[in-house]
Amino acid sequence: MAGIDVGGTRVKSVLADSQGSVLLSHTASTPERPGEAVVDLVVATVADLLERASAEGVEGRLGAVGVVVPGLVDESTGSAAWSANLGWRDLPLRQRLRDRLDVPVAVGHDVRAGLLAEFHLGAAQxxxxxxxxxxxxxxxxxxxxxxxxxxxxxxxxxxxxxxxxxxxxxxxxxxxxxxxxxxxxxxxxxxxxxxxxxxxxxxxxxxxxxxxxxxxxxxxxxxxxxxxxxxxxxxxxxxxxxxxxxxxxxxxxxxxxxxxxxxxxxxxxxxxxxxxxALGDRAGALGATLLAMEATA
Ligand SMILES: [Zn+2]
The missing domain is CATH 3.30.420.40 (ATPase, nucleotide binding domain)
Known part of the structure; x- marks a missing residue:
């Protein structure tokens, strides 16, 4: 499972096994106002995670990807409706990523995903x-x-x-x-x-x-x-x-x-x-991983 949190300044990503245990994590900077290029950014981030995993001898196949973004998000349709800072509007993010990644994709809101992570793994357990x-x-x-x-x-x-x-x-x-x-x-x-x-x-x-x-x-x-x-x-x-x-x-x-x-x-x-x-700035990416797990359930 890959969980990716596209924030205003940083992209945090984690790769977890099917039980949700984190295998590796990475942080990169977000290009200024990526707009619809966020699709390419997520695809590249997934490729980078898989490359790092194979370099470290982590075996397995990518099961699903969870992506969380700020702003207005409609989780039911997987649409990134609006982000002032990141520069998109009505972007059908889940559909675009499904077309490119060929695995189940979940799209969520960064703060709601963070709470989901706090509920399962953090201060609200x-x-x-x-x-x-x-x-x-x-x-x-x-x-x-x-x-x-x-x-x-x-x-x-x-x-x-x-x-x-x-x-x-x-x-x-x-x-x-x-x-x-x-x-x-x-x-x-x-x-x-x-x-x-x-x-x-x-x-x-x-x-x-x-x-x-x-x-x-x-x-x-x-x-x-x-x-x-x-x-x-x-x-x-x-x-x-x-x-x-x-x-x-x-x-x-x-x-x-x-x-x-x-x-x-x-x-x-x-x-x-x-x-x-409890989870600090890792909450979003961990929550994204949980959303990816739900997407395969
Ligand atoms: Zn205001």
Whole structure:
């Protein structure tokens, strides 16, 4: 099985055996805005993985390929509907790859596949009701309910563009005060520098630990905004574990503790855990491998 995660800056790929054990993995950089050439990119990545495998004496035949991409994805049709950064629209990715690779192909969404990996291999093992929220350049989400990753329409999980501060900072989507314009790692770094300070969200998180009042105000504003969007989702879905991922999760307890405190307060019960996702930036590629396994089942 090959699992490939085509991200905005890197293509991560893994080759696994039919039980899902990783045989080898590789990371390469993503060409700028590949657009429909993502098909060639995936085909070349698969060939490269197989070449590396044979060089290392790994035997076997490729059973299936799973590919995950960011943006809007329709898993039912295997269509990569839209990605601003990677430059495609309504690309029938699964069909194009099937034509080229001659094995079953699954196409998924990077964050939903990441949650699938966390459920089977990571921080949500054995927990059928979980919400995964990566906080990085942007903010997305994936919901596991009753042991299934929810994929309604291509817009599923797009919590980053829920408006939390109508007069807030402008977002990449052109509107003001979207959650990701207030609480993503990138926007927190911008807000920090906007106060004349140096550094990024990581610098900011250290200033929070040191009790810097400007830092504390920014940080708690972001936590409150996150909870305003996340709490109703957890309430509706009966979420037991909130998995926080992305660059901001690396700040650890300085983020997770106030997040849990505000979330418990908002939900009115304490049967929710807030924890860091376990698989880091490998989650997408591992999830892609799981999708490939499902494609052959
Ligand atoms: Zn937005």
């Amino acid at each position: 054995g927990v059928p009701d979980a919400l995964f929220v990566p906080l990085g350049t942007g903010i997305a989400s994936a919901l596991l309910a009753g042991g299934r990753v929810v994929a309604g329409s291509e817009w599923t999980g797009e919590i980053g563009h829920v408006v939390v501060e109508p007069d807030g900072p402008v977002c990449g989507c052109g509107r003001h005060g979207c959650l990701e314009a207030v609480a993503s790692a990138a926007s927190l770094g911008r807000a920090w520098r906007g106060l004349g300070r140096d550094g990024d969200a990581e610098t900011l998180s250290r200033a929070v630990v040191d009790g810097d009042p400007d830092a504390v105000r920014l940080w708690h504003g972001a936590v409150d905004a996150l909870v305003r969007v996340i709490a109703p989702v957890c309430a509706a879905a009966g979420t037991r574990v909130l998995l926080v991922g992305g660059g901001l999760a690396e700040s650890g307890a300085v983020l997770l503790d106030p997040l849990r405190e505000r979330l418990v307060h908002s939900l009115g019960h304490d049967r929710v855990t807030v924890t860091r996702a």
